Amino acid sequence: MNVDSEQEARQVIQSCLVDPQIREWILSMFADAITEANVYGRDKWAVHLLKDMVRLHVGHYIILFLLSTKLISAG
Numbered sequence: 001m002n003v004d005s006e007q008e009a010r011q012v013i014q015s016c017l018v019d020p021q022i023r024e025w026i027l028s029m030f031a032d033a034i035t036e037a038n039v040y041g042r043d044k045w046a047v048h049l050l051k052d053m054v055r056l057h058v059g060h061y062i063i064l065f066l067l068s069t070k071l072i073s074a075g
Contacts, residue, residue, distance in 0.1 A: 001051055009049050016054070016066050026066065030056060033064055 002008055017023035030047075037045035037058045045063075048055045055065040 001049075009054075012049060012052065012054060013066070016052070030054075030064060030066070037063070 013023065013027070017026055033056055034045060034047070037056070040058075045056065045058045048057060053065055053067045056063045
């Protein structure tokens, strides 16, 4: 898997979130979390793409992760 590939990221997200309305809602939550994390600095957060998962890290913490059709918050 090429983690720098926009196409592969799209495929992982679409396979996790089949319903377009749910996908839009969940990705909006991810975007809001990234916006908040970015207040503390661009170098403080990262999105990691794995074969079947997308994770948002802020510092050493996983804040959100998407797996299958679930969004799980660490908070």
